[in-house]
Structures are given as structure tokens and as C-alpha cells.
Amino acid sequence: MNSFFKEHFDHTTLWTTLALIVIGLLSIYSATFDMQAGRSFDHQLVWTAIGLVLMIVALATPLRLIQRSAYIVYALSLALLIIVLAIGKKVYGSTSWFGIGGFGIQPSEFVKVTTLLALASYLSRSDVSIGKTTDILKACGFVLLPVALIMLQPDLGTSLTFIAMLLPVLYWAGASQFLIVALLTPPIIAVAALIGTTTFVVVLALVGVALYLLREDMFSSSLMFGVNAVVGIFVQVVYEKLALYQQKRISTFLNPNNDPLGAGYNVIQAKVAIGSGGLFGKGYLHGTQTQLNFIPKQWTDFIFCVPGEEFGFIGAIVILTLFAILFLHGVKLAHVAKNKFGSITALGITALFAFHMFVNIGMSVGLMPVIGIPLPFLSYGGSSLCSFMILAGLLMNVYANRKEY
Numbered sequence: 001m002n003s004f005f006k007e008h009f010d011h012t013t014l015w016t017t018l019a020l021i022v023i024g025l026l027s028i029y030s031a032t033f034d035m036q037a038g039r040s041f042d043h044q045l046v047w048t049a050i051g052l053v054l055m056i057v058a059l060a061t062p063l064r065l066i067q068r069s070a071y072i073v074y075a076l077s078l079a080l081l082i083i084v085l086a087i088g089k090k091v092y093g094s095t096s097w098f099g100i101g102g103f104g105i106q107p108s109e110f111v112k113v114t115t116l117l118a119l120a121s122y123l124s125r126s127d128v129s130i131g132k133t134t135d136i137l138k139a140c141g142f143v144l145l146p147v148a149l150i151m152l153q154p155d156l157g158t159s160l161t162f163i164a165m166l167l168p169v170l171y172w173a174g175a176s177q178f179l180i181v182a183l184l185t186p187p188i189i190a191v192a193a194l195i196g197t198t199t200f201v202v203v204l205a206l207v208g209v210a211l212y213l214l215r216e217d218m219f220s221s222s223l224m225f226g227v228n229a230v231v232g233i234f235v236q237v238v239y240e241k242l243a244l245y246q247q248k249r250i251s252t253f254l255n256p257n258n259d260p261l262g263a264g265y266n267v268i269q270a271k272v273a274i275g276s277g278g279l280f281g282k283g284y285l286h287g288t289q290t291q292l293n294f295i296p297k298q299w300t301d302f303i304f305c306v307p308g309e310e311f312g313f314i315g316a317i318v319i320l321t322l323f324a325i326l327f328l329h330g331v332k333l334a335h336v337a338k339n340k341f342g343s344i345t346a347l348g349i350t351a352l353f354a355f356h357m358f359v360n361i362g363m364s365v366g367l368m369p370v371i372g373i374p375l376p377f378l379s380y381g382g383s384s385l386c387s388f389m390i391l392a393g394l395l396m397n398v399y400a401n402r403k404e405y
Contacts, residue, residue, distance in 0.1 A: 010399035024378035027306035047382035051389035058393025074118035106383035124341040157371035164355035193232040274308035281312030342398040
């Protein structure tokens with residue numbers, strides 16, 4: 001029995017996941033225990049229990065069955081996205097929730113899981129070649145369809161997580177470096193163009209260097225460079241034609257310091273909270289920024305500030321170390337898994353975890369724009385927590401079956 005658990009049970013994923021969940025629960029309790037939002041902690045406990053059940057189900061379900069049913073589950077999840085647009089509850093300007101009693105369910109969080117599984121199932125088929133344009137377009141379609149529905153809610157942050165998952169998965173499935181650059185550079189150029197002409201020119205020059213180093217044929221490289229140049233110029237022209245208040249929203253999105261008492265307030269206060277924690281922090285339940293509610297609804301997107309303030313640099317390093325262990329383990333598992341579906345799934349899960357962590361913590365320290373992305377296993381939210389725990393269960397499932405073809 002001991003040899004079975006050692007061989008087939010993924011202790012690394014389990015214990016890092018549980019450690020992060022415990023840190024999240026402690027942080028949510030600290031941020032809410034003396035406020036009217038105290039019930040948030042009780043709700044998170046309920047969601048944690050539900051998430052544990054879902055994680056066990058994801059672990060225990062045969063991997064082959066998951067692969068065969070991926071399309072059906074994906075289609076059902078898309079239907080939920082359509083339904084939520086029709087009868088969903090609007091929260092913070094986004095119609096993305098089903099209200100059930102005192103709880104809310106956000107289908108888009110679970111669609112991340114179903115989309116990854118459908119994409120992995122498609123790319124692992126023997127008749128699919130990542131070198132064929134039609135197959136690449138079909139693979140992109142699996143991601144772009146839910147992205148389009150989510151953008152109708154609208155929810156930019158969640159939409160970006162799908163794109164962040166797509167590129168690593170395509171690369172892992174065998175896509176050329178040129179294709180990845182072709183898909184990745186236009187949005188980067190668009191953001192650079194919004195920042196300023198100098199930034200746009202510098203980034204465009206770097207794109208040109210990258211295309212040259214990839215040694216693709218001259219026509220394709222020139223075409224890709226031209227597309228990026230047109231994208232940047234188009235974005236700048238459109239930006240100049242926007243109303244002043246719309247331009248202000250975009251500039252504040254890119255630089256919160258442009259509106260320190262408005263849209264940039266949370267970011268500035270978050271940086272103060274983390275910076276004031278010092279090396280060892282102010283002690284649990286003694287964070288002044290946290291306990292005095294300087295950061296509204298800190299237990300959601302800015303949860304990292306709580307351990308950052310109360311446990312200082314050491315607490316932040318512990319969290320980052322746990323995530324690093326999870327990421328390295330996921331990439332290693334994707335490499336050693338003999339089943340192609342399992343390998344792609346493991347890589348996609350790791351990419352999702354990594355993107356959420358880097359963007360969320362980047363928001364908290366002012367390095368990334370605020371786009372409403374939760375920190376895996378720590379941020380308050382039942383749908384996100386359960387979806388992340390399902391992904392952890394799937395990662396454990398791939399580990400258990402890593403030697404099977």
C-alpha cells in the first residue's frame with residue numbers, strides 16, 4: 001500500500017495546494033473578522049469543502065474518460081455562458097454570475113477547465129497536426145469562442161487567462177516559435193502603442209529582431225512585421241479619436257498613479273501595505289492597512305497584501321516558494337507524462353496557475369494593471385477556488401497515470 005501511494009499519489013501537488021488554501025483562509029479571516037464582511041470567511045470554508053470533493057472527483061475519474069467526454073462538457077459549459085448572459089446577475093458591471101441564495105457562481109471560472117480539456121483532447125488526436133493551418137485555427141477556435149462570450153459580459157481579465165493558456169499549450173503541442181511570436185506580438189504592440197510612440201517604436205524594433213533571429217522565410221517575416229506595425233498605428237489613431245474621459249480610463253488602467261484617489265487608489269494602498277510589512281511583518285491580525293480597511297474588499301483580488309503586511313517579506317517568500325514548487329512540478333510532470341493528453345493538460349494547468357499568480361501579485365505591487373484576476377487558492381471566491389481545486393485534482397490525476405500511453 002505504501003509503495004502504491006508513493007508511486008501513484010501526487011504528494012507535491014496535494015500539500016502545496018492545501019498549504020496555499022490554509023494561507024488563503026487565514027488571510028481572508030484577518031481581512032474580514034471585524035467587519036460586516038465576516039461571513040465571507042464562513043462562505044470560503046463552505047467552498048473549500050466543496051472544492052475538496054471536486055478535487056477528489058477530478059483525481060478519481062479515469063483520465064481516458066475525461067478525454068472522451070471533454071467535448072461534451074465543453075459544449076455544456078458554453079451553454080452556461082450563453083444562459084448567464086441572458087439571466088445572470090450583474091456584479092461590478094459584469095453579467096457573469098448566477099445568484100443562488102447567499103452564494104454566487106461564476107461559470108467562466110469553470111469554463112477555463114473545460115476549455116483546457118477540450119483543447120488538450122483535440123491536440124492529442126493522431127489526425128491533428130499543429131503544422132496545418134486549419135488545425136491551428138480549429139485549436140484557436142476552442143479558446144476564442146468562450147473568450148468572445150466572456151467579453152460580452154464583459155470581463156477582460158478572465159478573457160486574458162484563456163489567451164495565456166493557449167500559447168504555451170500550442171507550443172507544447174509542437175507549434176513553431178514563429179507561430180507563437182505571430183500570436184503573441186500584436187497584443188504586446190497594441191499595449192506599447194497605448195503607452196507612447198517611443199515605447200511602440202522600441203517594441204516594434206525588438207519584434208523585428210526576434211523575427212530575424214527566428215530565420216523564417218523573408219515573406220512571412222516581412223508580413224508579420226507589417227501586421228505589427230499596422231496594429232500599433234491603428235491603436236494610436238483610435239486612441240486619439242476617443243473622448244477625453246475614455247483616454248483617461250485607459251491611461252489610468254496602464255498607470256494607476258494617474259488617478260491616485262480613484263481607479264489607482266487600491267494599487268497605491270496595496271503597495272503601502274506590502275512595503276510596510278518589512279522583513280517579518282506586523283503580526284497576524286495586526287496589519288494596520290488590513291485591519292483599518294484601507295484597501296476595499298482586500299480579501300478578493302488584493303489578498304496578497306494581507307500576508308505581505310502581516311508576515312512581511314518572509315511571508316511573501318513562503319507563498320512565492322509554494323507557487324514555484326507547484327509550477328516546476330507541473331512542467332516536470334508535463335515532460336515525463338507519456339500520454340499526450342495528460343502532458344498537454346498538465347502544461348495548460350501550470351500555465352493557468354502561473355498567469356494568475358504573476359498578474360495578481362503584479363497588480364498588488366504595481367507592476368501590472370488591475371484587471372480583476374484572483375490569486376489561486378488564496379483569493380476569496382467560491383467559483384475560482386473550486387475551479388483551481390479541480391485543476392489541482394486533474395494535475396494529480398495526470399501524475400497517477402503519467403506512465404500510461
